[in-house]
Amino acid sequence: MTDMPLLPLFILLTSLLASPILFALPERAANLRTGINLGVAAIKVALVAWLGWKVSQGVVYDVHFTVLPGLDFKLQADPLALLFVSLSAILWLITTVYSVGYLESGSHRARFFGFFSLCVAATVGVAMAGNLFTFLIFYELLTLATYPLVIHRGSAEALRAGRIYLIYTLAGGLVLLLGTLGLWIVAGTTDFVPGGILADVAAEQRLVAQMLFVVLVGAVGVKAALVPFHAWLPIAMVAPAPVSALLHAVAVVKAGAFGIMRVVYEVFGIETAQAIGMTAPLAALAAITIIYGSLKAITQDDIKKRLAYSTVSQVSYITLGVALASPIAAVGALAHLIHQGLMKITMFMAAGNLAEGLGVKKVSQMNGVGRAMPGTMLAFTAAALAMIGLPPLAGFVSKWYLAQGGLDTGAVWVVALLLGSSLLNAIYFLPMLYRAWFRDGTETEAVPARRRIGWMLAAPPITTALMVLAVGGFANAPFSPLEWTRFVVAIEYQE
Amino acid sequence: MTIDAMTLTLFLPLFGAMAAFVLPRAATGIGLVTVLATCGAVWLLALEVLKAGAVITPLGGWEAPLGIALRADGLSLAMLAMTSGVGLLVSLGALNALRDLRQRQYFWPLWLLLLTGMNGVYLGTDIFNLYVMIEVIALAAVGLTVLSGTKEALRAGLEYMYASILGALLFLMGVGFVYLHLGRLDFAGLLEAEPSGALSAALALMLVGLLLKTALFPLHFWLPAAHANATAPASALLSGLVVKAALYIFLRLTTYMPLPDEILVTLIGALGAGAVLWGGVQALRAERLKLLVAWSTVVQIGLIFIAFARAGQVGLTESWKAAALLILAHGVAKAAMFLAAGRIKDELGHDIIRDLDKSNIRPTLAQFTFALAAISIIGLPPSLGFIGKWTLMEGAMAAGYWHWVVVTMIGTLLSVAYFSRVFAGFLRFDRVRAPVGEHQGWALADVAPLTLAIASISLGLMAAPILSFLELGYALGVMP
Numbered sequence: 001m002t003d004m005p006l007l008p009l010f011i012l013l014t015s016l017l018a019s020p021i022l023f024a025l026p027e028r029a030a031n032l033r034t035g036i037n038l039g040v041a042a043i044k045v046a047l048v049a050w051l052g053w054k055v056s057q058g059v060v061y062d063v064h065f066t067v068l069p070g071l072d073f074k075l076q077a078d079p080l081a082l083l084f085v086s087l088s089a090i091l092w093l094i095t096t097v098y099s100v101g102y103l104e105s106g107s108h109r110a111r112f113f114g115f116f117s118l119c120v121a122a123t124v125g126v127a128m129a130g131n132l133f134t135f136l137i138f139y140e141l142l143t144l145a146t147y148p149l150v151i152h153r154g155s156a157e158a159l160r161a162g163r164i165y166l167i168y169t170l171a172g173g174l175v176l177l178l179g180t181l182g183l184w185i186v187a188g189t190t191d192f193v194p195g196g197i198l199a200d201v202a203a204e205q206r207l208v209a210q211m212l213f214v215v216l217v218g219a220v221g222v223k224a225a226l227v228p229f230h231a232w233l234p235i236a237m238v239a240p241a242p243v244s245a246l247l248h249a250v251a252v253v254k255a256g257a258f259g260i261m262r263v264v265y266e267v268f269g270i271e272t273a274q275a276i277g278m279t280a281p282l283a284a285l286a287a288i289t290i291i292y293g294s295l296k297a298i299t300q301d302d303i304k305k306r307l308a309y310s311t312v313s314q315v316s317y318i319t320l321g322v323a324l325a326s327p328i329a330a331v332g333a334l335a336h337l338i339h340q341g342l343m344k345i346t347m348f349m350a351a352g353n354l355a356e357g358l359g360v361k362k363v364s365q366m367n368g369v370g371r372a373m374p375g376t377m378l379a380f381t382a383a384a385l386a387m388i389g390l391p392p393l394a395g396f397v398s399k400w401y402l403a404q405g406g407l408d409t410g411a412v413w414v415v416a417l418l419l420g421s422s423l424l425n426a427i428y429f430l431p432m433l434y435r436a437w438f439r440d441g442t443e444t445e446a447v448p449a450r451r452r453i454g455w456m457l458a459a460p461p462i463t464t465a466l467m468v469l470a471v472g473g474f475a476n477a478p479f480s481p482l483e484w485t486r487f488v489v490a491i492e493y494q495e
Numbered sequence: 496m497t498i499d500a501m502t503l504t505l506f507l508p509l510f511g512a513m514a515a516f517v518l519p520r521a522a523t524g525i526g527l528v529t530v531l532a533t534c535g536a537v538w539l540l541a542l543e544v545l546k547a548g549a550v551i552t553p554l555g556g557w558e559a560p561l562g563i564a565l566r567a568d569g570l571s572l573a574m575l576a577m578t579s580g581v582g583l584l585v586s587l588g589a590l591n592a593l594r595d596l597r598q599r600q601y602f603w604p605l606w607l608l609l610l611t612g613m614n615g616v617y618l619g620t621d622i623f624n625l626y627v628m629i630e631v632i633a634l635a636a637v638g639l640t641v642l643s644g645t646k647e648a649l650r651a652g653l654e655y656m657y658a659s660i661l662g663a664l665l666f667l668m669g670v671g672f673v674y675l676h677l678g679r680l681d682f683a684g685l686l687e688a689e690p691s692g693a694l695s696a697a698l699a700l701m702l703v704g705l706l707l708k709t710a711l712f713p714l715h716f717w718l719p720a721a722h723a724n725a726t727a728p729a730s731a732l733l734s735g736l737v738v739k740a741a742l743y744i745f746l747r748l749t750t751y752m753p754l755p756d757e758i759l760v761t762l763i764g765a766l767g768a769g770a771v772l773w774g775g776v777q778a779l780r781a782e783r784l785k786l787l788v789a790w791s792t793v794v795q796i797g798l799i800f801i802a803f804a805r806a807g808q809v810g811l812t813e814s815w816k817a818a819a820l821l822i823l824a825h826g827v828a829k830a831a832m833f834l835a836a837g838r839i840k841d842e843l844g845h846d847i848i849r850d851l852d853k854s855n856i857r858p859t860l861a862q863f864t865f866a867l868a869a870i871s872i873i874g875l876p877p878s879l880g881f882i883g884k885w886t887l888m889e890g891a892m893a894a895g896y897w898h899w900v901v902v903t904m905i906g907t908l909l910s911v912a913y914f915s916r917v918f919a920g921f922l923r924f925d926r927v928r929a930p931v932g933e934h935q936g937w938a939l940a941d942v943a944p945l946t947l948a949i950a951s952i953s954l955g956l957m958a959a960p961i962l963s964f965l966e967l968g969y970a971l972g973v974m975p
Contacts, residue, residue, distance in 0.1 A: 023863070065956075066959045067877070067882070067955070067956060067958050067959055068882065068885070068886070068958050068959055068962065069959060069962065073877075073956065107924075111859075136876060137876040137877045140875050140876050141876070144870065144875065147918075148922060151919075151922055151923075153924075154922055154923050154924030154925055155923075155924075155925045156923070156925060159919050159922070159923050162919070162922075163915060163919065166911065166915055167911070167912075170875075170908070170911050171908065173875075174904055174907055174908065177885070177888070178888070178900070178904070181885065181888050181889050181892055182892065184889065185889065185892055185893050
């Protein structure tokens with residue numbers, strides 16, 4: 001029984017309606033603002049938990065109304081949506097705590113939190129969109145809501161970054177519009193259906209289906225930072241630390257990766273995508289992105305830039321897992337959606353703490369920071385090791401499944417790719433850890449703005465680091481992301 | 496003569512205009528009451544149309560073709576509703592924007608006269624009456640243009656007047672030709688007439704006149720200066736509503752007298768494409784905020800003509816819906832945008848885009864309103880502008896007219912580019928000399944534009960009822 005059929009809508013509205021209230025609050029009403037932020041974020045987590053419970057009980061949600069003849073605005077709560085919604089709800093709560101701490105003395109907080117809230121609403125909408133049309137609406141909203149966050153500092157550099165970000169993402173959105181229209185004309189529907197809706201079209205008009213695949217995946221690939229559409233991501237790291245954390249972990253990049261999943265699994269269907277011969281090129285593109293991102297990361301001295309290039313590389317694991325067209329690899333891809341989010345948000349928050357507490361923004365300044373900020377650096381270390389793929393941490397679990405999936409489909413090169421990528425990960429992360437823990441801090445360098453960071457900055461990365469440990473260590477426990485992932489894959493592969 | 500909703504829609508603003516002219520001290524009150532009452536009349540009329548489809552009222556009891564008949568169907572009612580609804584909010588915005596007593600005295604009679612003219616156009620059923628009404632509109636619109644009293648406004652108003660007179664003259668010549676040829680001027684007569692060379696020539700004259708009035712590239716020369724230099728509420732009316740009247744006539748005429756050649760349709764689309772590109776480039780180069788907004792009107796008019804053109808010779812059976820949606824979307828969003836731009840100008844004391852970020856005064860809510868309106872004008876979801884663009888592109892793609900799709904996409908990117916110049920000015924802070932104090936970011940005057948902007952976004956989610964309303968009474972499924 002569905003006692004609350006509109007539950008998905010309520011989850012969307014929590015942050016959507018909080019946004020205008022946050023805009024309207026005067027700048028000095030800091031406590032009230034914090035209260036609303038945390039309250040709404042907590043309510044959202046509770047509602048998502050409830051939704052998860054209901055969905056696992058077999059309740060099907062479908063909220064829709066007609067926008068144009070035959071074309072609906074549609075929200076659903078399928079297991080795939082739930083996976084992403086849970087991730088964003090939980091990480092939003094944690095990031096909100098962090099942002100409150102981070103912006104304590106900053107300006108324009110009303111604006112910041114208003115758009116922050118809107119950004120989360122858009123992510124939730126992307127997750128729960130029941131068709132490509134609705135997905136498009138929230139995908140564009142996400143662009144618009146994140147732009148003011150990226151340029152929050154209001155400096156010339158931030159504005160330049162914002163302009164590049166806007167050009168890339170809005171152009172991507174325009175191409176997505178084109179693809180959605182094409183899908184609508186060709187298939188007569190834009191609904192997300194496990195197994196896809198294009199099997200017939202692909203059989204009759206192979207070329208049309210192929211073009212549609214290129215257009216749609218290319219469009220969402222912009223946000224997923226697939227090479228060659230990745231250039232905006234390292235530039236957009238001028239944003240404040242909590243924004244970068246959210247952008248890289250749940251919001252923008254993940255919306256792109258999630259979009260790739262929806263398009264491949266539920267618009268085309270993995271079999272159709274394979275039949276029109278598009279999965280292999282996608283896998284190749286993902287492989288190129290993985291290697292390229294890692295190579296670029298090695299050369300970056302700026303911590304956030306290094307992390308950004310690492311994201312370019314890591315998010316493509318998800319694409320790779322989708323494109324390998326093997327259920328086992330798909331488990332790896334979905335698990336990585338969660339795992340990468342947890343790891344990367346930890347690292348960005350830790351990087352923010354280094355900048356705030358010690359004024360350290362470059363890798364070359366990291367000597368001895370472990371002793372100065374042990375909690376933060378422990379969290380960073382855990383996330384970095386997980387990302388390299390040290391068993392039994394989170395990153396290992398995803399890589400394990402991806403490699404197995406590669407072997408499963410006979411693509412042995414995937415194993416080599418993953419080993420190579422892990423090696424590169426080690427090359428760019430281990431020196432950071434080495435400097436932090438084993439080199440003495442040089443007091444000669446002027447250490448600007450050394451201040452004690454409050455618990456609101458210290459606690460969030462530690463929390464997410466613990467989650468990194470937990471999702472890896474207890475990967476096989478019931479209700480772990482991995483278990484849920486297996487459930488989702490069974491649906492997408494219609495087993 | 497019975498008093499019905501349709502007659503009221505036409506005569507309420509006319510009497511209001513006279514009253515406001517005669518009693519200048521009470522002009523504001525008379526104006527507001529009249530606009531509100533007109534909204535009520537349109538509402539009543541809408542109920543009738545919903546019930547009966549098309550509603551026809553012969554004025555003074557004389558039937559067409561001898562007398563003057565008024566007719567309302569879904570399309571005309573949508574135009575009426577947009578006009579009075581947007582008009583009401585612009586009127587509220589004008590309460591604050593017009594500080595000068597003389598401006599206030601002239602604004603209200605002119606605006607009510609304008610409303611009379613536009614309502615007349617949307618209810619008219621014969622082309623001579625349409626001619627009279629567009630002259631009324633032109634008279635009032637030129638008056639509103641020069642209302643601000645600046646030298647630039649006077650010059651722009653003069654240019655506007657020349658263009659307007661020329662356009663009306665061409666239209667009148669066309670009307671004369673039709674009368675000589677057919678002996679009647681009502682829509683039904685046009686529909687029944689056999690196509691002939693003389694009629695085509697008449698149509699061409701009328702259409703060129705209308706293109707001049709609606710400022711389709713390259714006949715747009717008068718528009719940017721006129722719309723940019725008027726006071727904000729006048730700009731909102733001119734850009735949001737006035738150009739739509741000529742567009743509407745264009746839409747109607749070409750349904751009842753289809754263009755004789757496919758090439759002409761393509762030509763009109765090509766001019767639209769020219770408007771999109773040229774207007775976009777000019778908006779990129781504009782130095783002042785209001786000028787940028789005015790150029791974006793040129794772009795949007797072009798887009799509407801592309802929507803019009805993509806149906807081709809087959810007729811307007813489907814394409815006019817995209818055009819109608821874009822007309823409505825632009826009316827609401829552009830009014831919001833001009834009012835917001837006016838608010839920003841009032842607060843900052845200037846509207847030079849380059850210097851938007853120089854001071855710490857940030858009329859935040861007006862800027863926010865501007866951004867919301869821009870979302871609809873760029874055509875981002877879920878705004879009404881997006882739905883219009885979606886319908887346009889859907890039709891063009893389905894028909895295989897890829898060139899219109901490409902132009903639309905380029906236009907979208909251009910509009911992102913020129914609006915992002917403005918957003919950067921809103922959000923940049925490192926050039927502020929004085930420290931950013933706690934500026935009160937909003938005022939009561941922001942309510943009207945904000946309401947319009949929110950409407951321009953949320954109406955997109957109501958596109959399905961709007962579309963089915965548009966079709967009431969065979970709007971353009973022919974049968975006048």
